[in-house]
Amino acid sequence: MSHAFPSPEWTDAYKDAVNANAAYREAGKTWTHGAVAFVVEKDAALGLPDDCAMILDVHGGECRATRWVARSVAEAEAPFVIVGRYDRWKDVITGKDDPIKSMMQNKLRLVKGHLPTIIRYVESSRQLVKSASAVDSRWLA
Amino acid sequence: MAEVIELAPGASENGLATMLAELVSQNLADKPHKRADFAKLEGRVAIVAEDAGVALTLEFQRGRLIVHDGIVGIPDVTVRAPSDDVMAMSLVELTPRRALPDPRGETMRKVWEGMRSDRIRVHGALLHAPLMLRLTRVMSVH
Numbered sequence: 001m002s003h004a005f006p007s008p009e010w011t012d013a014y015k016d017a018v019n020a021n022a023a024y025r026e027a028g029k030t031w032t033h034g035a036v037a038f039v040v041e042k043d044a045a046l047g048l049p050d051d052c053a054m055i056l057d058v059h060g061g062e063c064r065a066t067r068w069v070a071r072s073v074a075e076a077e078a079p080f081v082i083v084g085r086y087d088r089w090k091d092v093i094t095g096k097d098d099p100i101k102s103m104m105q106n107k108l109r110l111v112k113g114h115l116p117t118i119i120r121y122v123e124s125s126r127q128l129v130k131s132a133s134a135v136d137s138r139w140l141a
Numbered sequence: 142m143a144e145v146i147e148l149a150p151g152a153s154e155n156g157l158a159t160m161l162a163e164l165v166s167q168n169l170a171d172k173p174h175k176r177a178d179f180a181k182l183e184g185r186v187a188i189v190a191e192d193a194g195v196a197l198t199l200e201f202q203r204g205r206l207i208v209h210d211g212i213v214g215i216p217d218v219t220v221r222a223p224s225d226d227v228m229a230m231s232l233v234e235l236t237p238r239r240a241l242p243d244p245r246g247e248t249m250r251k252v253w254e255g256m257r258s259d260r261i262r263v264h265g266a267l268l269h270a271p272l273m274l275r276l277t278r279v280m281s282v283h
Contacts, residue, residue, distance in 0.1 A: 098224070100224060100225070100228060101192065101224045102156075103156050103160065104156045104157040104160065104190055104193045104195050104224050104227075105156050105193050105194070106155060106156030106159070107156070108156075109156065109159075110160075114167060115160060115163045115164050116167050116168060116171065116231075119164065119228060119232060119282055120282055122228055122232075
């Protein structure tokens with residue numbers, strides 16, 4: 001069953017997709033630095049009146065939980081926050097763009113978090129985003 | 142003296158430029174011993190992530206770093222590489238005692254392999270070996 005991206009249902013399915021990704025399990029097995037949040041910026045034309053976010057409680061190569069929250073909650077609670085427009089997220093989730101390259105191009109931005117840690121776990125970060133491609137997604141545009 | 146790390150006008154829209162400015166800033170905060178190298182760094186280093194179509198110039202002025210969007214001025218050293226290798230260069234392992242690039246390190250071996258195969262091209266490194274060595278120490282997260 002497909003889920004609209006972004007939505008609470010999509011966020012729930014994302015947890016299962018992360019845990020089904022063996023490459024993430026391996027790359028993230030020593031990650032103990034806390035939750036990561038992905039923020040989708042508002043786009044009224046797409047029916048997204050406010051910035052929305054998902055928090056991924058990742059630890060030791062496992063996603064223990066996901067939560068669909070407002071951006072302010074994500075920025076307050078998650079040690080790492082990555083922000084991007086809807087179309088940028090769609091491009092990395094569908095595999096059109098690489099998440100690390102997208103950060104270099106300023107399409108996705110780390111707005112909170114210790115960058116050297118992200119760089120040490122660059123493959124883990126990539127696999128975390130790539131896991132989303134396994135979610136049966138329904139796109140708003 | 143406190144280090145100064147700043148983005149030149151226009152560089153804030155360059156993701157790699159903002160990342161490298163932040164990386165240097167956090168490396169110096171996390172590992173104060175890197176400050177001695179930063180204080181001696183002088184010269185321009187251009188970095189081009191070819192597959193991402195992104196370029197920047199690091200202008201070091203002995204304790205001050207200005208990060209420019211694109212190639213600005215005449216670089217002393219120019220690094221051209223795929224984005225994965227640009228990122229890997231921040232992961233180069235350093236030897237414990239002298240903080241030299243560790244040839245036994247996994248990332249260092251990948252970087253050497255990239256240079257041998259011409260995937261990573263570094264122009265001016267031999268002429269500016271001290272600059273390259275200090276740059277590697279300051280950029281490495283190790």
